[in-house]
Amino acid sequence: MHTAEIRRRFLDHFEQAGHTVVPSAPLLFDDPNLLFVNAGMVPFKPYFLGQETPPWQTATSVQKCVRTLDIEEVGKTTRHGTFFQMNGNFSFGDYFKEGAITHAWRLITGSVADGGLGIDADKIWVTVLHSDQEAREIWRRVAGLPDERIQDRGLLDNYWHMGVPGPGGPCSEIYVDRGPEFGPDGGPVVDEDRFLEIWNLVFMQEEIANVRAKDQFDVIGELPNKNIDTGMGLERVAYLLQGKGNLYEIDEVFPVIEKASEVSGRTYGKDHADDVRFRVVADHVRSGLMLMGDGVTPGNEARGYVLRRLLRRAVRSMRLLGFEDPALPLLLPVSLERMKASYPELEADFPRIEQIAYAEEDAFRQTLGKGTQIFESAAVKVKESGGSGLSGEAAFTLHDTYGFPIDITLEMAAEKGLSVDEEGFRSLMAEQRSRAKADAKAKKGSHADTTVYRSALDANGPTDWQAYTTLTTESRVQALIAGGATVPVLGAGSVGEVVLDRTPFYAESGGQHADAGHLQWDGGRAEVLDVQRPVRGLVVHQVRVLDGELTLDAPVEAVVDAEWRLGARQAHSGTHVVHAALREVLGPTALQAGSYNRPGYLRLDYGWSGALSPDQLHGVEEASNRALRADLPVTAKTMSLPEAREWGALALFGETYGEDVRVVEIGGPWSRELCGGTHVDRSSQIGTVVITSDGSVGAGNRRVEALVGIEGFQYLAKERDVVRQLTDLLKTQPEDVPGRVNDLLERLKAAEKAAEKIKAAQLLGAAGDVAASARDVGGVAYVGHHAAGAAGGDVRTIALDIRKRLADRPAVVVVIGDAGDKPAAVVALNEAAQERGLSANDLIKVVGAQIGGKGGGKADVAQGGGTDVAGIPAALSAVEAALAR
Template identity: 75%
Template sequence: METAEIRRRFVAHFERHGHTVVPSASLLLDDPNLLFVNAGMVPFKPYFLGQETPQWDRATSVQKCVRTLDIEEVGKTTRHGTFFQMCGNFSFGDYFKEGAIRFAWELVTGSQDDGGYGFDPEKIWVTVLPSDTEAKQLWHEIAGLPYERIQERGLEDNYWNMGVPGPGGPCSEIYIDRGPEYGPDGGPNADEDRFLEIWNLVFMQESLSTVRSKADFDVEGPLPAKNIDTGMGLERVAYLLQGKDNLYEIDEVFPVIEKASELTGRAYGANAEDDVRFRVVADHVRSALMLINDGVTPGNEARGYVLRRLLRRAVRSMRLLGYDGHALRELMPVSRDRMKLSYPEVETGWERISRVAYAEEETFRKTLEAGTQIFDNAAASVKQSGGSVLQGAQAFALHDTYGFPIDLTLEMASEAGLSVDEAGFRALMAEQRERAKADAKSKKGQHADTGVYRGILDEHGPTDWLAYETLETESRALALLVGGAPATGLAAGEVGELVLDRTPFYAESGGQAADAGIIEVDGVRLEVLDVQRPVRGLVVHQVRVVDGELALGSGSPLHAQVDPEWRIGARQAHSGTHVVHAALREVLGPTALQSGSYNRPGYLRLDFGWTTGLTPGQLKDIEEVSNRALRADLPVSWDYMTLPEAKDWGAIALFGETYDESKVRVVEIGGPWSRELCGGTHVDHSSQIGTVVVTGEASVGSGNRRIEAYTGVEGFAYLARERDVVHQLTGLLKTQPDDLVGRVGDLVERLKAAEKEIERARVAQLLAAAGQVAASATKVGPVNVVAHRADGAGGGDVRTLATDVRGRLPQGEPGVVVVVGVADGKVAVVAAANDLAQERGVSAGDLVRAVAPLLGGKGGGKADVAQGGGTDASRVDEALSLVRTEVGRAVGA
């Protein structure tokens, strides 16, 4: 049974039983604690935490997930992968344990002819919490399981909580007996290789006040409504039903291994070490495909760094298998063709996905070249010092700073006759992970911070939000918060959060900045600094008292007024963002999709997936297409529909955004020319944007670009400033605007020529002194030594002088030159030794390493030429004296 069919059967089973089918959320779901969605219940977390009210009593989904804690362990076990799919069914105060157990049992053991999975009931075991006698009895009554196949396990295994205060409850896990060839008998308590877990049923029934660990927490009391959250591992069920030993051999993954085997000429299953590499390739290629599909681009931080690691580990594993070609070009299309059966968007978005992946592979190939040079230098340094071990810090620097994989470092070190301090490397990696974990832990509990807002919402209901209809309202104050706690008033100058029953203010969202304006009551004037929605349905205004003192309780109505000029500018900028986005797609093609944006009155920036910088011609075309759309006075309209209807209509949804399935707002500019899901405020006709002035474009990470522009009055002001600059330049240069570029170009060329002539004269003057400097040599034993101070000389000049003076020393005699230059507060030192001096034991590198610390810096190099630098010019004379001492020590004089 193919994985896509297993997936389809799961959804169909629960849909038949009254569950609403909820499409998989993006892997980039906005959650303060997570880089990626890592469990099937994550998109439903706000409902379980009571932050939002669910739209359904029961739901089902197949959720894309990525877990990244143990990327380096991928391929070493049979069941853990980076990307996986979690099938789940959820009940929000509807059915509970009996329903969850019955639904699961019917699907798992139902005949394949009737839409089930057809597992043999005699091979099924379950586990329950010892105190959960109800679940134990239900498994016995509903499934007919004998009590000996219902095993008990403690809190670590059979209790679920989120790691923070909130819901919790016992869980029950379903296991399949794979047979005696996989391990001893005795159920999950005896062996979890033979008895493989496929499904976990969580029975949320308690409210936890404090959570210290998975098994150490305080129960506050029962939940007001009991909930069900289950998760069935799609890949695990697939390899059981397909008769495979591990997830890497299922139909969605193994074709990549087959292709990798073809490319490398190595057989899968012939060598344990190679098999791990094959599995890494298959897992990481699929994971990268799905991450790029959801809008991730490679980078050096957070999500981008994870994707970069996955892609580079896949390429590196192919290299270790003996393939040096462009691996991703061969492997990713194979993964695409398997995953499109469940996720057709990987095919429709293939042009963008492949462009991002292939560009990263090309970058990594260049990194390997540069990293190899860095490794060679580090290895040479180790050997020169008489060592045989590359330090852990050096291996970590190669890995962390240059993206050089540790496996490749180990391989190259072995080829160079060196070993690597793996323990030191692992320790530094562990420290890095601990810092990341500590950072993530510090963010935990952010969900709990919304409790005070949730209380306001529960007491007063949702805010009557009127930003689309009006710029002012008569409102009533519902709550005032200072520092997150309820307050009764604000003194002059103080800042607090004010909740109104109705508001005309736009709350920051969708890239649009919050409205500015004022709120007045009884002569008190409040400046609105920010507007947010901390929980769905509630609008909160951050205000500062500018006149009077605010005291709640008077009952007087408040007058809320949005700054009309601010709103006009905001509407122009947000509509301008849509226009620029449409222009980008028209100029660059349909794969140039927005990945983020920000707009405020008169200004917009738009991030989009693209791997190369735009040419001046492309920027000009984007600006021209945008302004032609403004001149065409295109109508701007919006409508509400379901998310599937919006997608069928061709509306663009942004990467990483979460949308309500039942109701989304689609904004059109010029009909299908620009059709996007958006909740922002907009102009009525494109001409009201005024103008679009593109001011620049730059990279904001690998595979991601940013374009910036001004709109409306700010756009015209920008053009006026440029006009003034042109006017001033034409006056200074006494030329016409049309001739300005040519005139400035001529001046630049003349300036460059003059600078070159000055440089030639300066170098000539410097070298003219070389003979005199060489004549100042003194003998230290048999060695002619020059230790010279060159005031006003920088690093390049110092090197030139040192090597020239070395060539002027007496031929046939050992000689060494050390020049220290001082320029602009910086010190540069270069040492140069001839062959005879080196034969006597004098090393330029040793000399620089000895004197550089006196100059407040460091340096080094080879025996013939070395250089360094510092910041302490006060000890130059002392450093030059040290040169003679060190030469004497080297030659025994």
Template identity: 75%
Template sequence: MDTAEIRRRFVDHFERNGHQVVPSASLLLDDPTLLFVNAGMVPFKPYFLGQETAPYQRAVSVQKCVRTLDIEEVGKTTRHGTFFQMCGNFSFGDYFKPGAIEFAWTLITSSVADGGYGFDPEKIWVTVLHGDEETKRLWQEIAGLPLERIQERGKLDNYWNMGVPGPGGPCSEIYFDRGPEFGAEGGPEADEDRYLEIWNLVFMQESLATVRAKDDFDVEGPLPAKNIDTGMGLERVAFLLQGKNNMYEIDEMFPVIEKAAELTGRTYGADAADDVRFRVVADHVRSGLMLMGDGVTPGNDGRGYVLRRLLRRAIRSMRLLGYEGRALEQLLPVSLAKMELGYPDLRKDWQRISQVASAEETAFRKTLAAGTQLFDNAAEETKSSGATVLSGNQAFALHDTYGFPIDLTLEMASEAGLTVDEAGFRSLMAEQRQRAKADAKAKKGQHADTGVYREILDANGPTDWLAYETLETESRSIALLSGGASVGSLAQGEVGELVLDRTPFYAESGGQAADAGVIEFDGGKLEVLDVQRPVRGLVVHQVRVLEGEFAPGSALHAKVDPEWRLGARQAHSGTHVIHAALREVLGPTALQSGSFNRPGYLRLDFGWTQSLTPAQVRDIEQVSNEALRADLPVGWQYMTLSEAKDWGAIALFGETYDDTKVRVVEIGGRWSRELCGGTHVDHSSQIGTLVVTGEASVGSGNRRIEAFTGVEGFQYLARERDVVGELTGLLKTQPDDLVGRVNDLVERLKSTEKELEKVRLAALLGSAGEIAAGAQDVNGINVVAHRLDGAGGGDVRTLALDVRGRLPQDRPGAVVVIGNADGKVAAVAAVNDAGQARGVSANDLIRALGPLLGGKGGGKADVAQGGGTDASRIDEALQLVATEVARAGGS
């Protein structure tokens, strides 16, 4: 039974039993506590936490998941993988233990002909929480399991909680006995390789007050409603039903191994080390495909770094298997052919995915070419010194200068029998980044304790949100908060959070900044600083008291600043226009990955692997303004998410949408259709103007366009006009001739600078003869020690070499010149052949002077150079030259 069929049977089974089919959420679900969705219940977390009310009582899903904590173990064992799929059924206050057990038992043991999986009931074992007699009895009654195949285990194994205060409860795990060839008898307690867990049924029934550890917590009391959360590992069931020994050999993964074997000429199963690499390739190629499918692009931080690491580990594993060609373009299509059966959007996005992967492989091949040799040199140097630890400085240099990721350095060091000073590396990284700013505002929307907001919502219902309908309304206060707690009043100048029964203010979302405005009350006025939705349905205003003292109870009049809203509408509609223009100019793979807009300004991030040409930027700007001139109608309507996708609407990667109702904004019909909850103009001409002000990289595979709209766009153009006017006046030319005139001036300036450089160099070298003539005799060696203030390293080296050339070549000679410019000291030593024969070395001279100058340096016996930061000891260093020459040259 292939994996797609296992997935289909799971969903069909629960749909027949009254469960709402919920599509897999994106791996990039908006949850700041998680880098990626890592469990099937994550999309339902707000329902279990009580932050939102579930729109259905029963649900079934097959959720994409990624876990990367054990990424180094992938391939070394057959149990660790980064991407996996969790089949789950959920009950929100509906059925409980009997229903969950019966549904699971029926599916796994029913015959294949009847739509089940056909597992042998005699090989099924279960575990329950120690002392949970009810669950033991239910397994006996419903499934007919004998007591000897029901084992009790402690909280560490059979109690589920989220690791924080909230819901929790005992769980019952279902195991399949693979047979004596896989381990000892005795059930899961004896051997979890032989007895493989395939399904976990969680019975959420308690509210936890404090959670100190997985098995150490305080129970506050029973939950108001009992819930069910289950998880069946799709890959585990697949390899059991397909008669394989591990997840790497199932139909969704093994074809990648087969392709890798074909490309490398190696055989899977013939060599243990090769097998690890084959499994790394299979896992990481599939995980990379799914992450790119959900909009992740390789980068140096967060999600982007995880993807980069996965792709680069796969590429390097192929190289270790002997394949030097481009690997991803060979392997990703194989994975696509299997994964698109369950996730058809992958095929639609294939062009973008393949472009992102190709760009990353190109970049990594360059990194490998430059960095591998440097690593080998560093490793050899470390070993030759008798050490076993690669220094943090060396690891940092590989990372900072050549883009070698630290995890790759760690892997290569391990293969070379070395370790890495990770603490030293991390310390240097911390010094470089200096990320000291902890802007509290950046944490808006994070899951802090939302309990107080949930209580307000439960007591008063959702806010009557009127942002689409009006700019002002009469309101009354529902709650007033300060520091997360209810307060009775706010004095003039104080800041707090105000919840209204109704509001016209737009709460920040979808990249659009919150509205500005005021809330008036009898005897005073509040300034609205920010507007957020900490829980769905509740709008919270951050306010500052401008006049009077504010206390809840008085009648309020909420007023959005109309100019602010107009500017916001122009900018948000402008973002959609720019996005459509991007796709028209660059092609359909140029998709938005993020945006921000406020009155008069917008920025749009999009997936693209190379910088745009000036002509492309001009074309995007022109297409945008042609759309404005065409006065395209702007409209919106509500529909289901599946209807919106069928209609061609574009959804932003990583955003969460309600499948029961989404808002689709269109500009000019099919030209621009996007899922969006923002405020917009009624016709494109109302945007006024769109002026693209910049295009730049914001990470590998991601670009950003910035633009001004409306009055701000005209103001930007006016400033540009004024600059052109001033320049034409200064240069006494016409605007059309301005570029040519400036080019002429630049060329003349460059020519003049070259002539000046020649004069300056001639003057510098003109003094060389006089300096050489003043050489000091030190034991028969001509020694010159000269100070050259105001000179940098290049001039110092030029003078030192010229002076050495003017010394008599039949006598030993040594020259040291030390310069000082812009707070930096540069020193160069030059020794002729006769001087070297007497034992004088330029390298030794520089090394001796370095500590005095606050630096270091080196080179060869004939020429060496160094630098430092302590100019106060230059004269002392010059005096040391004669001493060092005398010591080296003997008497």
């Protein structure tokens, strides 16, 4: 049974049982504590935590998930994968244990002909919490399971909670016996390879507090509404029903292994090391496809770094399999063919996805080239020093600074007969991970505690948010917060947070900066510094009290700065216009991948490989301003997400949308996007769009910046003034300025070259006099010369010229220049001096010690530099003293 068919049967089963089918949330979910959705229940957390009222009593979903904590273990075991799908059914105060068990039993044991999965009931075992006799009795009664196939387990295995105070409860796990060839008998408590867990039913019935560990917490009471949360691993069920040994061999994954085997010439199943590489390729290509499909782009931080690592590990593994040509163009389409049955949107978006992926592979191949050069240099130094191994620090630098994988370092070192200090490398990697975890923990801590905001929401309900309709509201203070706790008053000069019953202020979201403005009341005034939504439904204003005292329950007038809001509306609408113009000029793959706007300014990241030509950039700017001149209507409509997608509205990557969404149109279908921001009424109100820059922000991604409104006019006015000043200085017309400036630059370059020639001739002309000043030191002719104003190239020329003039005797020449206040030194010895046992490479180190630098070279010529010009006389004297010794 294909994976997509299992998915369909699961959803159909619960839909027929009255559940609402909820589409999978994007992998990028609005949760500050998660990089990606990592469990099927994540999108439902607000309902389980009581932060929001669920729109349905029962629901079902197949949720896309990504876990990357064990990324290094992928392929080494049959259990670890990064992307997976979690089937789930949920009840919010509707059915409880018996309903959950009954639904699960009917699906897994129901006949294939009737829409079930057809698993043999005699092969099913379950576990329950040792104290949950109710669940045991239901399994006996509903499923007819004998006691020996219902096994007790403790809190560590069969109790679920989120790790924080809140809901919790016992769970019951469903296992399938795969047979004696997979391990010993005795049920899941004996062996979890033979007895494969496929489904976990969580019975959320208790409120817990004082959570100390997974099995250490206090139960403080029963939940008023008992809920059900289940999770069935789709990939596990697939490889069970398809008769495969692991998740890498199911129909959605194995075709990538087959393609990798075909192009590499290696066979899957013959060599463990190669099998690991094949599995890494298959897992990471699929995970990369799904992440890019949800809008993640490769980068050096957070989600982008995870994607970059997945793609590069896949490419690296193909190289280790002996395939050195571009691999993703061959593998990614194979994964698309297998995944589009469940996620048809991937096919429509594939031109953008492949553009990003192939650009990342090209960049990584260049990185491999650079890393190879660095490695070769490090290997030569090891051999020259008589060593036999590359240090852990060198391997770590290759990995961390140049992105050079340790596997390739090990491979290349072995080819040269060198070892690598893997223990030292792993130690440095562990230190880096520890720092990263500590940093992540610190960042998480700054976001995680929302207790005070939840309390305000529970006590007063959601904020009446009126940002779309007005700039002022008569409001009442519902909560005052300072230092993470509620306070009764905010005094003059203090900074704190204010929750109002209603507000006209736009809270920062969707790339739009928060509104500016003020609160005023009888006897006081406060400046609004920031506006955020720390929990859904609650708008919180950060304020600085300017006069008076702000107290609880005080009536206030909330006033948005009208000029600020106008600029913000112009910038946000301008962002939509520039996005549409990019797609008009470049094509549909130029999709927005992130944005930021504030009054007068916008920044938009978009998927594209390669720099835009001047004509393309001008085309985007002209298309934008033509839209402004056309005075296009700007409208907003609210509809369901499926309706919006059918209507052709663009859902921007990285954003999270609810059941109902707001679609903003500019000129009808020309620009139609899901957006919660504030906008102008007609495009002409944007004023102007002036593109100020376009540059790369990573492989396959670029960033355009622009000014709008009065800020755009001011920018153009400054440029006009600069041109006017140039025309006055050059006595020419504006259109002739570039030519005149180019002529001046050419003349300046010619003059500089002439001056350099004159200077070089003067320096060389003095070389004869300098050579004549040679003194006998230790039996050799020594010249120590400070060439004032000379740079590195001139210094070398002078030193070699002087050495040539002293060919009749052993000679040592040291010349040090000081151009740019940086010493540049050259030591030159003739053959006769070298026969005396002297070396330029040794003497340059004597020089370096005095001028704050270092250098190197061969026995006849060595050169170096430093930082201390004042040390030049001491350097010349030190060489003389060394020769005398």
